[in-house]
Structures are given as structure tokens and as C-alpha cells.
Amino acid sequence: MAQKPKPDKIEKPVVKPAAVKPAERPFTVQSYVEFLNQKKLMGAKCKDCGHINLPPRIVCAKCYKGNMEWVEVPGKGKLASFSTIYIGSSFMNAKGYSPKKPYCFGTVDLDAGVSISGHVKGVNELDADSIKIGTRLKVAYEDGKETFIDRSGNKQERPKVFLTFIPE
Amino acid sequence: MNLGKLAREVALVAVGMCKFGNYSKYGPPEQIKTSRDLWMEAYLDMIQHMEKKVNVQQEAEALFLGNFSSDLFEQQGHLAPLMAEVIGLNPKPAMRLEDACVSGGVAFRTAVIAVASGMYDTVIAGGVEKMTDLTTAGVTDTLAAAADGAFEFPYGATFPGLYANIATAHMAKFGTTMRQLRLVAIKNHNNGKLNPRAQMPLTLEDIMNKNIQKGVGNWKDIWEYLDDDKVNPWVAYPLRLNDCSLVTDGAAMAIITTKEKAKQFTDTPLYIIGTGQGSDTLALHDRPDRTHLRAAQVAAKEAFKMAKLEPKNIQVAEVHDCFTIAEIVATEDVGFFKPGEGGKAVEEGLTELNSQIPINTSGGLKSKGHPIGASGIGQIVEVFKQMRGEAEGKRQLKNIPEIGLAHNVGGSGGSCTIHIFKR
Numbered sequence: 236m237a238q239k240p241k242p243d244k245i246e247k248p249v250v251k252p253a254a255v256k257p258a259e260r261p262f263t264v265q266s267y268v269e270f271l272n273q274k275k276l277m278g279a280k281c282k283d284c285g286h287i288n289l290p291p292r293i294v295c296a297k298c299y300k301g302n303m304e305w306v307e308v309p310g311k312g313k314l315a316s317f318s319t320i321y322i323g324s325s326f327m328n329a330k331g332y333s334p335k336k337p338y339c340f341g342t343v344d345l346d347a348g349v350s351i352s353g354h355v356k357g358v359n360e361l362d363a364d365s366i367k368i369g370t371r372l373k374v375a376y377e378d379g380k381e382t383f384i385d386r387s388g389n390k391q392e393r394p395k396v397f398l399t400f401i402p403e
Numbered sequence: 404m405n406l407g408k409l410a411r412e413v414a415l416v417a418v419g420m421c422k423f424g425n426y427s428k429y430g431p432p433e434q435i436k437t438s439r440d441l442w443m444e445a446y447l448d449m450i451q452h453m454e455k456k457v458n459v460q461q462e463a464e465a466l467f468l469g470n471f472s473s474d475l476f477e478q479q480g481h482l483a484p485l486m487a488e489v490i491g492l493n494p495k496p497a498m499r500l501e502d503a504c505v506s507g508g509v510a511f512r513t514a515v516i517a518v519a520s521g522m523y524d525t526v527i528a529g530g531v532e533k534m535t536d537l538t539t540a541g542v543t544d545t546l547a548a549a550a551d552g553a554f555e556f557p558y559g560a561t562f563p564g565l566y567a568n569i570a571t572a573h574m575a576k577f578g579t580t581m582r583q584l585r586l587v588a589i590k591n592h593n594n595g596k597l598n599p600r601a602q603m604p605l606t607l608e609d610i611m612n613k614n615i616q617k618g619v620g621n622w623k624d625i626w627e628y629l630d631d632d633k634v635n636p637w638v639a640y641p642l643r644l645n646d647c648s649l650v651t652d653g654a655a656m657a658i659i660t661t662k663e664k665a666k667q668f669t670d671t672p673l674y675i676i677g678t679g680q681g682s683d684t685l686a687l688h689d690r691p692d693r694t695h696l697r698a699a700q701v702a703a704k705e706a707f708k709m710a711k712l713e714p715k716n717i718q719v720a721e722v723h724d725c726f727t728i729a730e731i732v733a734t735e736d737v738g739f740f741k742p743g744e745g746g747k748a749v750e751e752g753l754t755e756l757n758s759q760i761p762i763n764t765s766g767g768l769k770s771k772g773h774p775i776g777a778s779g780i781g782q783i784v785e786v787f788k789q790m791r792g793e794a795e796g797k798r799q800l801k802n803i804p805e806i807g808l809a810h811n812v813g814g815s816g817g818s819c820t821i822h823i824f825k826r
Contacts, residue, residue: 264553290554296689316575316693318567319640320559324547325540327559334636340559342568342688350688352555363640368575398558 262291262303272396274376276310278349279303289349308347310374311403317341317355319363330379337361343372343400357401371403407709409519413659413675415824416668418784419449420655423602423772427535427652438473438482438533439489441654445529445777446490449656452793454669459490462667463658464523466497467514469506469530470776475545477533486531503549504725506530507655507779508811508820512678514659515822524664529656530777542650546775549814551686563647563726565687565815567639570728572693574641577743579731581641585629586749587727588645588769594756595766597798598785602651602772646727651772655780657787671791673807677710677823679703685817696816699736703810706821707738714738717823718804719789720760721782723812724767733810734762737821757801764789764798779811779820790826 260266262279267290270277279291282304286297289308294301319337320327332338339355356375358366377397385391421444426436436444450459468483479485487497500510507530514528534542546562547555555565573579588607595601596609605613611628615621622628629635635643658668665672681701684690690697707713714737722737724730731745739760740748748754754762765771765785768778786807788794807824 316568316572316687318564318571318642319637320561320564320567321637321639322539322543322561322563324556324559324561325544326557328540332559337637337640338559340561340564340568342693352551352558352560352686352688354559368571 260305262293264290267291271376271398272394274396276308276374276398278306278308278347280306287347287349289345289347289351308345308349310345312343312345312372314355314366314368314370314372315342315344315350316368317366319360319366329382339366341400351398354397354399355401356399372400373403375399375401409515409678409709410521411519412662413515413518414662414665414672415657415675415783415787416660416665416672417449417453417658418656418787419445419447419452420600420777420781420784421445421448421653422600423651423653423774423781425535425602425650425652426533429536436533436652438477438479438531438654439485441533441652442486442529442531442656443489445531445654445656449658455667457668459527459658460492462525462660462664463492463495463527465495465517465526466492467510467517467526467528468497468499469508469510469528469779470499471501471503471506471532472545472548472775473531473533475548476537482531486529492527501776502818503813504723504773504775505779505811505813505818505820506776507781508809508822509680509779509813509818511657511659511779511783511822512680512820515675515678518659518661525658525660527656528659528780529654530774530780531654532774532776533652534650534774535652549817555686555688561639562815563639563642566726566728567642568687569693569732569815570641570726573728573732576694577746579728579743579746583731583746583749584641584646584727585626587724587730589625590749590755591724591730591763591767591769594764594798595770597796598766598771599795601766601770602649602653603770604766607645642726642728648725648768648773651774653772653774653777653781655777655784657780657783671826673787673790673824673826675822676825677706677708677712677821679705679707679709679821680819681705682818683816685814687815690816695732695742696736696812696819698816698819699733699810699812699821702819702821703737706808706823710823710825712806712823716806717760717808718802718806719764719786719800720762720808720810721765721767721785722762722810723778724763724769725773725812727769729812730762730767733812734760737808737810756798761800764794764800779809782809782811783822786824790824
């Protein structure tokens with residue numbers, strides 16, 4: 236049973252994705268995901284050392300101080316490693332991938348000096364030898380949906396934007 | 404002996420393991436086994452092979468248990484007191500250590516530190532994992548929980564996929580070949596065939612011949628077989644099925660004690676002369692170098708410094724071959740070969756039985772099996788046997804090694820332990 240909120244505690248309003256403004260959001264995983272849903276690749280720039288933290292975080296990964304500001308990270312870079320995955324996660328299988336239709340998962344070194352994992356599209360997954368490390372890539376946002384279990388235990392669906400990369 | 408930061412000498416005096424295998428709840432009822440069943444089998448194996456009769460329940464003061472995820476695999480948490488219970492260690496302290504696939508290695512290292520500190524004289528370090536009750540997708544997802552759940556998994560990462568990324572980076576930088584990857588699997592199956600406790604004690608040629616007999620196909624040699632999508636399908640390019648370790652149920656344990664008490668157990672104890680551990684970012688993409696594991700390099704440096712030895716002094720090593728590329732990278736991280744030369748070394752046969760540095764004489768995780776939390780202890784079981792001339796059959800090295808090493812990795816390299824043993 237969920238506890239009743241104490242009288243002196245006010246429940247936080249539900250912030251709809253459309254209403255999200257960088258200044259109002261903490262530097263959390265949830266914020267990052269919500270920005271992605273708005274097709275924005277947002278990172279946290281350290282005001283002390285200038286390091287761009289992507290995904291965003293409250294403690295800088297370089298100087299370990301905690302003064303951040305939101306920045307939109309340019310989504311261009313190059314493929315640093317990859318694999319075409321035939322036995323995928325259940326999550327990707329649900330998106331229609333299978334041993335007959337593998338997907339490419341790679342790590343991307345962004346020009347902004349940070350790296351990130353992503354689904355790489357627009358390559359020939361069935362001919363992995365044709366995929367070259369060093370290939371220039373850019374961010375592409377894929378409209379999709381995700382299923383989740385709500386508090387009552389019911390399966391529900393909601394729209395979700397997936398971070399993918401395609402050749403530049 | 405100068406022990407570095409270890410306060411006193413620590414000895415390894417007894418080991419045991421169950422036969423690694425598939426004891427799934429979906430199998431024949433008489434073959435179904437749970438974690439506690441496997442753990443008790445490992446215990447029996449240990450006491451049956453103990454040189455001198457010792458009352459383990461009386462002597463052992465604590466249990467350090469490696470386990471990755473009995474919670475997800477078996478719906479059973481709070482595993483350490485349960486495993487202590489079934490071998491009669493209650494009410495002594497029992498704790499579970501979880502660092503993905505290096506849970507066993509971390510349990511062992513923690514036990515070593517506990518004895519070295521003077522807190523305990525005699526402890527049990529063990530590991531157990533029961534993996535086969537889930538579907539393949541369930542196992543894939545559970546293992547993926549050891550990757551970065553926020554920033555790798557949602558983009559399609561799987562464990563084979565992450566090691567496959569290390570492989571493509573290694574291949575692009577050093578010219579490592581898929582042939583070299585496959586040779587790791589061939590070697591480890593050759594060794595595993597000689598290990599009665601291996602899950603798959605068959606060479607890859609044996610497996611090919613079985614498939615020929617069954618009429619699955621016909622292949623002119625092992626290379627044609629390993630290139631055939633039908634029998635050796637892609638899992639995550641450049642890794643095929645036979646580049647991946649097995650999904651395994653298993654348990655293993657060891658007794659660690661002081662130099663003084665060691666003689667109660669055996670006349671030929673091994674001494675733990677080096678121990679090292681490192682960590683790294685969980686996400687592969689956050690590491691500047693995706694061709695090597697920094698956690699392993701750090702662990703190796705610490706262990707060799709403590710042991711005052713160099714990689715060339717090691718005469719037998721069990722390294723973490725969860726995927727074929729992982730063994731190649733491991734032999735470079737430990738320092739047996741220079742960066743980029745691990746693949747060539749396999750091709751030249753330098754890591755086979757009775758060669759320059761025999762690697763994974765047990766069959767490795769590839770053939771012996773990879774019960775996540777038990778794997779690190781299983782490696783130490785093999786090193787113990789090799790260094791005492793007790794390895795079964797023809798896999799016993801002709802020159803009984805005096806110095807051995809075990810290298811155990813967690814996740815895609817987020818953690819690693821290395822131990823060096825001396826007879």
C-alpha cells in the first residue's frame with residue numbers, strides 16, 4: 236500500500252515532455268531520456284573545467300566537481316567499434332530484429348570529445364565486413380514506442396524516441 | 404617472504420568443484436539440480452580430495468561466496484547464509500560478493516585479505532551459479548544486467564555484442580583475425596576434452612563428426628564447419644556460437660588458511676603470493692581504449708608487484724575466456740604477449756598444453772563452462788591441480804608448474820581480479 240503523502244509535503248507536478256526546459260531539470264538519467272524524447276542530445280557541461288558529460292551527470296567525470304549547465308551536444312562523430320548482433324536482447328527482438336535481421340550496435344566517438352553507445356543504422360548488417368571503423372556518423376532519432384508496467388501492474392505503451400546513428 | 408601489503412602469508416590448501424553442466428528445471432527430473440545441490444557436490448568433491456582429514460565445520464570461520472544473480476536466475480536471494488547452512492557453517496559469518504563474472508575472483512580475494520589481516524585463520528571462498536532455468540532471451544537479458552543499464556542496454560547491447568565490439572576494435576587496430584579467434588575455441592575444447600568436470604568435454608572436431616553422423620551436413624575440415632552458418636551461427640559479428648562460452652550451472656570452492664595451519668590440511672599447500680584487482684567504467688564506450696581492459700592491466704600490475712615476478716615467470720594460467728577475443732585480450736593485459744600479439748601467439752601454438760605459456764588447460768570457460776559466480780573459483784581449482792600434479796589425464800602439464808596465475812573478469816571489463824600462486 237502506498238503511503239498517503241504527509242500534509243506538509245506537496246506532490247511534485249508531473250512534467251510532460253513538451254514542457255521540459257533545460258533550466259528546470261536536474262542532471263539525471265531521466266532528464267536525458269526526456270530530452271531524447273524531444274530529439275535533443277543533451278549533455279552537462281562542467282562550469283569549472285569545461286568537460287562535456289554525456290550522458291549528463293551531477294558530478295563531473297573529469298574534475299569531480301558539481302557545477303553543471305545544460306548543453307546540446309552536436310551529434311557527429313565516428314564509429315569506434317561495432318558488432319552486428321544476431322542474438323539480440325529481448326528489447327531489440329521486440330522491435331523486430333532477429334537472427335535473420337541483425338542490428339548493428341556500436342560505440343561512437345563524438346567530435347565533442349565524448350563517446351556513447353548507439354544503434355547504428357543505414358549500414359549493411361548482413362555484410363559486416365563492409366562496415367568500417369572510423370566511418371563518419373551522425374545522430375538520427377527513431378520514433379518508436381516502449382512497453383512498461385504501470386503501478387497497478389498493467390502493461391502499457393508510450394511513445395519513445397531512440398538514439399540511433401547513421402552514416403553522415 | 405616480503406608480502407607487500409599482505410600482513411601474513413596465506414595458503415590455498417583444498418579445492419573442489421561439481422561437474423559443470425546443464426541441470427535445468429526443463430530437463431529430465433533426475434538431472435535437475437539447484438544451487439544448493441551443486442554447492443554440496445562441490446563440497447563433497449573437496450573433502451573427498453583433501454589430503455588430511457580435517458573437520459571443515461570446526462576449522463572454517465567464515466564463508467565468502469561469489470554469485471552474480473541467483474535472484475534473477477533462480478528467484479533466490481540471500482544466498483550466502485543458505486550455502487553456509489547446507490555445509491554446516493551456520494552460525495558463522497557468510498557473505499555474498501557480486502561483481503558479475505568476477506564474483507568468484509572477488510570472493511577469493513576478499514577471503515585472502517580476511518586471512519592476511521588476522522581476522523580469520525581459515526575460511527572458505529566459493530562460488531555458485533545456476534543459469535539454465537531461464538530461456539535464452541532471459542539469460543541474455545540477465546547477463547546484460549552486468550552492462551550499463553541506462554546507456555548500453557537500451558541501445559541493443561548484449562554481452563556477446565560488447566565483446567564483439569572489443570573484437571572489431573582489436574581487429575582494426577592490430578590485424579587480429581577471425582581465424583585466430585576460432586583457434587582459441589579449438590585449443591580450449593582440445594583441453595576441455597581431457598577434463599572430466601567440463602560441461603562440454605569434446606573437441607570441436609568431435610562435435611563436427613557427431614553432426615556428420617547425425618546427417619546434419621558434411622564438411623571437409625573444421626574450418627569449413629566453423630564457417631557454416633547452420634552449425635556455427637553468428638551470435639554477434641565477429642563472434643559465432645563457438646566463440647562464446649557456455650551457459651552453465653556449477654559450483655566450486657576452496658579453503659584458504661594461514662601458513663601455520665596449512666600443514667593440518669596438506670603437505671604441499673600453494674601460497675597466494677600476488678593478488679590484484681581493478682575496476683573500470685561499466686560502459687565500454689566510456690573507456691578511451693576499447694581494445695584492452697584497464698581493470699585487468701591494473702590488477703596484473705598490482706599482483707606482479709606483490710609477487711615480485713614478471714609474466715614470463717608464470718608457468719600455467721587460467722584466463723577469462725568468456726569469448727574467444729577475451730582470451731586474446733587477457734594474454735596481452737596480463738603481459739604474456741605484447742598488445743596486438745595475442746592472436747599471433749595462439750596461431751603459433753604458444754598457449755597450448757606444454758608450450759611457452761599453457762593457457763586454460765581446464766578447457767576454459769569455453770569448454771569447461773561458465774557458471775558466472777563460480778567461474779573464478781573454478782579457475783583456481785585448475786591452477787591448484789596443475790601445480791600439484793593432480794590434473795586428470797593427459798592435460799596435466801609435463802613440467803609441474805611452480806608458479807601459476809588466475810585472471811577473472813567481470814562484465815565487459817568493469818572489474819578484474821588476478822591471483823598468483825606459488826608451490
